[in-house]
Amino acid sequence: MKKILVVEDEQLLREIYELALTSAGYKVSLASDGYEAISSMEKSMPDLILLDLLMPKLDGVGFLRESDIKKKWPQIKIILFSNISSSKNLEEAMTLGATKHIVKSNLTPNQLLAEVKSILE
Amino acid sequence: MMASTSNTNEEIQALRMRLREAEDTLEAIRMGSVDALVVKGVQKPQVFTLKSADYTYRMLIESMNQGALAVDNSGVILFSNKQFSEMIGMPLEQIIGSKIQSFADPADRPSMKRLMKKNQKNNVNAELRLKTAYKTSIGVLLSATMLPLDEALAYQCIVVTDMTERNQAEEAKDEFISVASHQLRTPATAVKQYINMVLDGYFGKLNKAQTKALEKANFSNERELNVIDDLLRVAQIDAGKNISIKKITDLGQMIESIVNELSVRARQRKQTITYKLPKDNIEAGTHSDLFRMAVENILDNASKYTPEGKLIKVSLQSKDDYAIIIIEDEGVGMSEEDISKLYQKFSRLPNSLSVEAGGTGLGLYWVKKVVDLHQGDIEVVSKVGKGTRFKLVLPLKDSL
Numbered sequence: 001m002k003k004i005l006v007v008e009d010e011q012l013l014r015e016i017y018e019l020a021l022t023s024a025g026y027k028v029s030l031a032s033d034g035y036e037a038i039s040s041m042e043k044s045m046p047d048l049i050l051l052d053l054l055m056p057k058l059d060g061v062g063f064l065r066e067s068d069i070k071k072k073w074p075q076i077k078i079i080l081f082s083n084i085s086s087s088k089n090l091e092e093a094m095t096l097g098a099t100k101h102i103v104k105s106n107l108t109p110n111q112l113l114a115e116v117k118s119i120l121e
Numbered sequence: 122m123m124a125s126t127s128n129t130n131e132e133i134q135a136l137r138m139r140l141r142e143a144e145d146t147l148e149a150i151r152m153g154s155v156d157a158l159v160v161k162g163v164q165k166p167q168v169f170t171l172k173s174a175d176y177t178y179r180m181l182i183e184s185m186n187q188g189a190l191a192v193d194n195s196g197v198i199l200f201s202n203k204q205f206s207e208m209i210g211m212p213l214e215q216i217i218g219s220k221i222q223s224f225a226d227p228a229d230r231p232s233m234k235r236l237m238k239k240n241q242k243n244n245v246n247a248e249l250r251l252k253t254a255y256k257t258s259i260g261v262l263l264s265a266t267m268l269p270l271d272e273a274l275a276y277q278c279i280v281v282t283d284m285t286e287r288n289q290a291e292e293a294k295d296e297f298i299s300v301a302s303h304q305l306r307t308p309a310t311a312v313k314q315y316i317n318m319v320l321d322g323y324f325g326k327l328n329k330a331q332t333k334a335l336e337k338a339n340f341s342n343e344r345e346l347n348v349i350d351d352l353l354r355v356a357q358i359d360a361g362k363n364i365s366i367k368k369i370t371d372l373g374q375m376i377e378s379i380v381n382e383l384s385v386r387a388r389q390r391k392q393t394i395t396y397k398l399p400k401d402n403i404e405a406g407t408h409s410d411l412f413r414m415a416v417e418n419i420l421d422n423a424s425k426y427t428p429e430g431k432l433i434k435v436s437l438q439s440k441d442d443y444a445i446i447i448i449e450d451e452g453v454g455m456s457e458e459d460i461s462k463l464y465q466k467f468s469r470l471p472n473s474l475s476v477e478a479g480g481t482g483l484g485l486y487w488v489k490k491v492v493d494l495h496q497g498d499i500e501v502v503s504k505v506g507k508g509t510r511f512k513l514v515l516p517l518k519d520s521l
Contacts, residue, residue: 010307010311012311012315013307013310013311013314016311016314016315016318017314019318019323020318020323023323054303083302083303083306104306104310105306105309105310105313105346108313108314108317108318108321109314109317109318109321109323110317110321
């Protein structure tokens with residue numbers, strides 16, 4: 001069973017992604033900021049991370065930098081979730097190891113599942 | 122005997138010339154044309170200023186809020202007002218006689234070099250950072266004007282404006298846009314996700330009336346998300362923020378990808394989008410994400426304002442130093458009066474498809490801004506009931 005880590009500060013969104021991904025047969029762990037994501041990875045290494053960019057405490061770019069994920073775990077796929085205002089962060093995040101960028105509000109949960117499936121296959 | 126007379130004559134000539142030079146200098150001082158004398162020293166030039174010269178102007182310069190400098194053609198500072206000294210926290214004695222280049226932050230040396238280029242006819246502005254005595258640096262705007270004196274004395278006047286407050290205000294504005302974007306979009310995104318999960322049957326089967334009601338809620342929420350996106354995009358481009366670095370873009374490839382993406386939606390409207398590209402690649406320096414979105418926006422509009430079953434054509438060509446993209450539809454078209462309002466903020470043109478299209482009146486305002494950012498041009502020809510033709514012109518060379 002493939003493991004997915006959802007890093008998202010908005011509880012409502014965390015819940016809905018958890019529900020959609022679990023129903024599709026993935027094992028899901030949740031984190032609400034970059035630090036929680038790092039602790040979660042210490043316990044269980046995911047195959048894919050859904051990473052929000054704008055978060056309190058440690059944001060998406062901070063997480064990629066702190067965890068040094070590109071160097072340490074290049075096999076982990078990372079989907080960045082952003083909104084349109086963060087294009088500078090986005091460019092930096094892509095150079096720090098992100099696989100793909102998705103504008104959160106553009107996709108429905110089913111469309112997101114299709115993206116996740118195509119990346120993990 | 123002859124040789125000695127000729128030497129004496131030459132000496133007299135030389136002395137006369139020096140006397141004339143000294144008299145000219147004194148005359149210039151008397152007339153108020155000189156306010157400082159530069160005497161070349163062994164280590165660095167020494168500057169002697171004349172107290173009486175241009176007293177009024179000097180007072181004016183000392184009372185300015187900006188820093189004011191006069192530098193010679195190699196960058197040596199001949200004059201500095203108090204404000205510049207306070208700005209960088211160094212005493213005037215340390216500033217005068219030093220080279221202005223030595224104050225630039227290492228990363229900004231190339232900008233400073235450009236500013237100091239000799240023989241510049243026009244005013245030159247550069248925004249860069251200057252090192253201060255407090256081991257920090259400050260953002261400044263330097264405006265240099267070359268004074269048209271003779272070659273040996275050529276020097277520049279430089280006005281130095283401290284941009285710290287403006288930069289802080291811009292950062293605050295940027296922060297506001299970013300936070301507003303997040304705060305406005307997140308709830309609407311959550312609504313979208315939950316509605317779609319219900320519609321996709323995650324919580325059980327829906328009857329027809331329930332599906333219809335949720336589809337309406339979803340449509341309305343999508344409109345809200347579009348409004349938020351448009352508002353933020355406009356706020357960003359107005360603030361000149363988040364503008365990506367220019368990259369070489371293969372315009373043909375970009376058009377192909379946009380058409381493929383929009384064809385799905387066009388098919389739902391029973392429209393056909395065709396495109397015609399030249400054999401050779403056409404490349405231009407673009408802020409690729411912005412320019413792509415601008416073309417997408419025009420093409421999406423073409424589809425929204427074209428009735429079912431009609432054709433939309435996109436073509437790319439190059440002429441002289443320009444790339445030309447043409448987007449032509451068989452849609453509802455616009456009157457002359459409507460065209461004149463096309464690029465105004467919040468201008469929505471009434472036509473048979475405008476309610477269904479559901480725009481915000483910000484799209485083309487934004488597109489025009491993006492085209493301007495690329496030093497390009499946008500032209501539109503339209504006829505009510507016949508269709509519209511948008512022509513985008515983008516410079517090819519030196520567009521990076």
